[in-house]
Amino acid sequence: MSVRVGHAAQAPEFPIAAKELVANSQLRRNVRRATDVIQAKRARVVGERPDWQQLRESARQIKQHTLENLDHYLERFEEACTRAGGKVHWARDADEANRIIVGLVQGYGEDEVIKVKTMTSDEICLNPALEAAGITPYETDLADLIVQLGEDRPSHIVVPALHRNRLEIREIFMRKMGLENLGFEPTDLTTAARQYLREKFLRVKVGISGANFAVAETGSICVVESEGNGRMCLSLPRVLISLIGIEKIVPTFQDLEVFLQLLPRSATGERMNPYNSIWTGVTPGDGPEEFHVVLLDNGRTSVLADADTRQTLACIRCGACLNTCPVYRQTGGHAYGSVYGGPIGAILTPQLQSMEHSRSLPYASSLCGACYEVCPVKINIPEVLIQLRARVVREGHSPFSERMAMKGAAFALGDEGRLSLAHALARIAQVPFRHGDHLGGLPGMLGHWTEFRDLPAVPQESFRQWWEKRGKDGPQ
Amino acid sequence: MLISLFIACYNDVLFPQTGKAVVTVLERLGHTVEFRPAQTCCGQMHYNSGYHAEALPLLRRFVETYRDAEVICCPSSSCVSMIREHYPRLARDSGDPALQKEVDAVIGRVYEFSELLVDRLGVTDVGAFYPHTVTFHTSCHALRSLHVGDKPLQLLRAVRGLTLVELPMADQCCGFGGTFAVKNPDVSAAMLSEKIHCIVETRAEVCSGGDNSCLLHIGGGLGRQRTGVQTVHLAEILASTGPAPTGAEGGKA
Numbered sequence: 001m002s003v004r005v006g007h008a009a010q011a012p013e014f015p016i017a018a019k020e021l022v023a024n025s026q027l028r029r030n031v032r033r034a035t036d037v038i039q040a041k042r043a044r045v046v047g048e049r050p051d052w053q054q055l056r057e058s059a060r061q062i063k064q065h066t067l068e069n070l071d072h073y074l075e076r077f078e079e080a081c082t083r084a085g086g087k088v089h090w091a092r093d094a095d096e097a098n099r100i101i102v103g104l105v106q107g108y109g110e111d112e113v114i115k116v117k118t119m120t121s122d123e124i125c126l127n128p129a130l131e132a133a134g135i136t137p138y139e140t141d142l143a144d145l146i147v148q149l150g151e152d153r154p155s156h157i158v159v160p161a162l163h164r165n166r167l168e169i170r171e172i173f174m175r176k177m178g179l180e181n182l183g184f185e186p187t188d189l190t191t192a193a194r195q196y197l198r199e200k201f202l203r204v205k206v207g208i209s210g211a212n213f214a215v216a217e218t219g220s221i222c223v224v225e226s227e228g229n230g231r232m233c234l235s236l237p238r239v240l241i242s243l244i245g246i247e248k249i250v251p252t253f254q255d256l257e258v259f260l261q262l263l264p265r266s267a268t269g270e271r272m273n274p275y276n277s278i279w280t281g282v283t284p285g286d287g288p289e290e291f292h293v294v295l296l297d298n299g300r301t302s303v304l305a306d307a308d309t310r311q312t313l314a315c316i317r318c319g320a321c322l323n324t325c326p327v328y329r330q331t332g333g334h335a336y337g338s339v340y341g342g343p344i345g346a347i348l349t350p351q352l353q354s355m356e357h358s359r360s361l362p363y364a365s366s367l368c369g370a371c372y373e374v375c376p377v378k379i380n381i382p383e384v385l386i387q388l389r390a391r392v393v394r395e396g397h398s399p400f401s402e403r404m405a406m407k408g409a410a411f412a413l414g415d416e417g418r419l420s421l422a423h424a425l426a427r428i429a430q431v432p433f434r435h436g437d438h439l440g441g442l443p444g445m446l447g448h449w450t451e452f453r454d455l456p457a458v459p460q461e462s463f464r465q466w467w468e469k470r471g472k473d474g475p476q
Numbered sequence: 477m478l479i480s481l482f483i484a485c486y487n488d489v490l491f492p493q494t495g496k497a498v499v500t501v502l503e504r505l506g507h508t509v510e511f512r513p514a515q516t517c518c519g520q521m522h523y524n525s526g527y528h529a530e531a532l533p534l535l536r537r538f539v540e541t542y543r544d545a546e547v548i549c550c551p552s553s554s555c556v557s558m559i560r561e562h563y564p565r566l567a568r569d570s571g572d573p574a575l576q577k578e579v580d581a582v583i584g585r586v587y588e589f590s591e592l593l594v595d596r597l598g599v600t601d602v603g604a605f606y607p608h609t610v611t612f613h614t615s616c617h618a619l620r621s622l623h624v625g626d627k628p629l630q631l632l633r634a635v636r637g638l639t640l641v642e643l644p645m646a647d648q649c650c651g652f653g654g655t656f657a658v659k660n661p662d663v664s665a666a667m668l669s670e671k672i673h674c675i676v677e678t679r680a681e682v683c684s685g686g687d688n689s690c691l692l693h694i695g696g697g698l699g700r701q702r703t704g705v706q707t708v709h710l711a712e713i714l715a716s717t718g719p720a721p722t723g724a725e726g727g728k729a
Contacts, residue, residue: 014660363655364660366649366653370647370649390526393526393527406522413519413534416513423489438696452668453668453699455692456490463495464483464513466495467495467511
């Protein structure tokens, strides 16, 4: 098995990556501005729905039911999709999925593909696999195009180029599209992208897409987007290949009613996406002549096996948890070392990839709970984070010094006598670090505290000492 | 009413003035207050950091200590959140059905300080005088786990002499997050700097809160930057009746 989540295995630990990103003032400005705008739009359109909480609960239940019966619904999907003229392929892991897709493109004798809305392809590193086989992939979603041309990595699951501002994008376009002149306005940039992409839509014979939902009952696939580039990518090529994580299944067509209300409001703050493409197999004379679905596991069944944390797979990739997260707000997505950033990435990546590689991610959260509050499918991200932290500790991936500190603290808090002794020792130990009423320059882990903040000195008398004395003297 | 205090470990050792203030307020309202010296810590730091085996004995200790308490008051939302939100799960994971029953029996009697005053005792005016401009930071646990809403603000609005100013971006985490602050110091500091910016913008003299953990973090930043803004726990403001600059001692930034 070769389960892989992008380049997560080689990524630096979160605090190390974050240290560098936090120092990048342009990136932080870009991320704050973009997430502020999306959050405000989301709040407005969510507020319009008096039944928002019921919608969330419906979505949670549909997802839970589907995940608990996933084998059944996957087979129903395969039957229905095959009946409608699609071909379904099963991929256990990233390598197998890449082999299948490269094999299909080569089988059609093509050396170019256009791609849209497939973060899953970043998860399996499809582009490098295609390039290694002499096939050129062109990203057609505007943000994905910016990331591809910028030789960059996505920093957000809905808005992958969120960390770039207009000037940076203009610079990338001029360099990579060979433009000598380009205006500064958004319309100048979109016009340049349009000219660059139109020619590819009309020429390239194979399209590769992801999916927002796959309907078991009908074998239909649903992709939502804002630009219409997806619609062209899904309808113009002769061959369409859709790469779909197995958790994207919903049982019935009617279930889309719930998700198509929740997703656009949560993701982009729109009541409805400008483009909603739903297709079923192939239709002669209309759209692609050949349609393939690659159903990807890549670690998902092992996530499913853990009852504590399987709710992670309910995610519909709306990105609301990223936009609201105070940690993501400071770092952007790159700190998470994965195509999946933010709170959902912090719980998904360690479960797909091994904990050994991602042990810092479950700790990349202050557990403030804002993510759970906005999640349209009610994934209790803080709870899953805590369970994953327990797994990090259980499997022995936590730092030695931390384990010792935690055991020491547990001992000291074990009874009131030890706590009083610890208090007495702290009062003595603080003397060299004392500056008036606060402490500075503490050693070890506490040094991470005093690097940025003062720490009050430990007072002479604890509450319990005061209470004891008061008992003797009686209440004043 | 007999009210049993739960003074969390860090309040006991680092912020004794908060516990004293809780005693002052509750006794002023005519209640009898008791402190059970056997109490130590709710286990939140261990539990939230993944050390569940180390958290379990602390849960047991809490349950044993407060088994027969009628009303338990804790001036720390995050400890109450630990008890209310995570104790049932931790007890279940222990595989001890008797412990689960005991946890279920005790958690309904645990109140965060502002909850106790407003919900259980039905008071908002506790007879305090505090002639200062104050802004209030609601901790994430108070906001999203306990849903305290505007209870602390109701209490502050009833304080004579006090001018309450609204904190912008009040629902934003201050970046403390327990061990998060030392495991991710750079991100935590970046979050703190936004919070400090918002507090300073209000021109308040004092930033109050219901959790000394957040206030430890915020106060540490306000102090490091020599802003001159102090952090004072809600209980200390409510305990104040005289013209002393910050009510109780300490909390100076």
